[in-house]
Amino acid sequence: MQTDRGYKCRITNIVSLTEQEKLFQLRILDPDERNLFRFRPGQFLMLQVPGYGEVPISISSSTSNNEQVELCIRKAGHVTSVLFDAQKGAHVAIRGPFGSSFPMEEMMDRNVILVAGGLGIAPLRAPLFWINDHRDRYKDVHMLYGTREPSQLLFTYQFEEWEKINHINLHTIVEHGTPDWSGRTGMITELFSEIDIDPENTYAIVCGPPVMFKFVCNYLDKQGIPMNRMFVSLERRMHCGMGKCCRCMVGSTFTCVDGPVFDYWSVMNLKEAI
Ligand SMILES: Cc1cc2nc3c(=O)[nH]c(=O)nc-3n(C[C@H](O)[C@H](O)[C@H](O)COP(=O)(O)OP(=O)(O)OC[C@H]3O[C@@H](n4cnc5c(N)ncnc54)[C@H](O)[C@@H]3O)c2cc1C
Ligand code: FES
Numbered sequence: 203m204q205t206d207r208g209y210k211c212r213i214t215n216i217v218s219l220t221e222q223e224k225l226f227q228l229r230i231l232d233p234d235e236r237n238l239f240r241f242r243p244g245q246f247l248m249l250q251v252p253g254y255g256e257v258p259i260s261i262s263s264s265t266s267n268n269e270q271v272e273l274c275i276r277k278a279g280h281v282t283s284v285l286f287d288a289q290k291g292a293h294v295a296i297r298g299p300f301g302s303s304f305p306m307e308e309m310m311d312r313n314v315i316l317v318a319g320g321l322g323i324a325p326l327r328a329p330l331f332w333i334n335d336h337r338d339r340y341k342d343v344h345m346l347y348g349t350r351e352p353s354q355l356l357f358t359y360q361f362e363e364w365e366k367i368n369h370i371n372l373h374t375i376v377e378h379g380t381p382d383w384s385g386r387t388g389m390i391t392e393l394f395s396e397i398d399i400d401p402e403n404t405y406a407i408v409c410g411p412p413v414m415f416k417f418v419c420n421y422l423d424k425q426g427i428p429m430n431r432m433f434v435s436l437e438r439r440m441h442c443g444m445g446k447c448c449r450c451m452v453g454s455t456f457t458c459v460d461g462p463v464f465d466y467w468s469v470m471n472l473k474e475a476i
Contacts, residue, residue: 206444208250208297209235214270216290219356223321224286225262228271228294236268242303243328244435244463248443249273250295251288255281258440258458261299262324264331271296274324274356300443302463304329304433306336309405313342315397317418319390319410320349323356325435325462326409334368344397348375348390348414352383371397390414391421401426408466409435419466429467436461436469 215227230236241247241261250256263272277286288294306329314333318326326345333340345364349355355374364370373396379387386392390410399422406422408415415434422432438457441449445459452472455461464472 206297208295209239210293210295211271213288213290213292213294216288219274220354222354223274223276223356226273226275226285226288228273228296229269230271230296239268239271241265241299241328243306243332244303244325244433245299245301245328246325246443246462247271247273247296247298247300248440249281249285250297251281251284252293252295254284256297257281258300258437258443260325260328260435260462262327264335265328266331266335272327274321274327276321298443300458302459302461304407304463306332310336310339311341313400313404314340314344315399315404315406315422316343316345317390317406317408317410317415318345318347319414319418320354321356322408322410322414322435323347324409326407327357329407330364330370333370334364337368341403342371343369344371344373346373346375346390346393346397348377348393350377352376352380352385373397389417391417394421394425399425399427401428404431406432407434408432412436423466429470430465432466433463434466434469435463438462 209230211228211230214229217225246258246260248256249259259273262274365372373393375386408418419432436457438450440458441447443458445456450457
């Protein structure tokens with residue numbers, strides 16, 4: 203069920219990730235509300251910047267951490283630019299959480315492939331934290347992450363922790379290397395040559411631009427992973443976030459309520475979804 207509950211928050215920390223992206227750590231001001239706040243991996247919030255407007259943003263933190271809500275935000279236009287200039291201590295508000303989520307319990311005792319293109323790593327962090335919190339319930343976990351250039355890779359400071367502590371097999375690639383880049387160059391689908399896929403026992407979560415998840419899901423389909431075991435997050439322009447304004451509709455589907463997380467079979471059957 204969608205709630206329209208709003209929470210006043212303070213920005214407790216801002217981590218500059220690249221020239222275009224920052225991680226905002228928010229703390230819900232009211233301690234009772236903070237304790238009650240719950241969300242599922244894949245859900246999003248409406249973030250209100252007082253006096254400027256409201257934008258839908260994926261929750262990029264751990265479901266088990268009530269102390270802070272993390273949002274990874276790219277400077278795109280009006281509201282996100284104002285937020286980019288905000289300082290630690292500033293007040294904002296959030297509404298939600300909204301939308302569907304990744305079926306993390308269904309994936310238990312299976313292999314999981316997480317695929318992120320560019321800013322797609324923002325919605326992917328919550329399922330990644332979830333897997334890390336329940337690591338013994340998942341088999342092999344691979345994370346494939348690609349960006350256009352090395353300087354656009356986000357959360358590089360967490361790579362070692364994911365690999366060595368959480369036993370995530372991390373594979374990175376960039377489209378255009380630089381002289382100091384010693385990793386792989388090419389398209390994200392090229393990373394599949396590094397992993398063995400057992401289609402009977404594998405789920406996939408794919409987040410990124412539609413053109414990227416189309417290529418990735420088509421590749422995984424050819425490897426025999428059923429389309430209803432691949433999950434993507436669809437982004438559309440949104441206003442209310444709760445099925446009232448029709449801004450986010452694709453055909454007769456509300457992407458804010460029925461999505462943003464869909465299995466790939468549903469996406470293929472949604473006219474004009476990609
Ligand atoms: C479910 C969902 C989750 C999202 N999660 C994140 C996230 O984790 N981090 C993040 O940085 N952004 C995320 N976005 C995109 C974010 O909502 C937009 O970038 C933001 O609304 C732009 O607002 P603005 O006022 O800064 O830009 P505007 O001035 O409104 O627009 C600037 C540019 O951004 C484009 N734009 C606006 N809204 C969207 C949108 N929904 N999708 C794609 N392009 C858009 C416009 O077409 C325009 O070109 C998400 C969007 C949705 C629907
Ligand atoms: S954003 Fe209003 S109906 Fe989906």
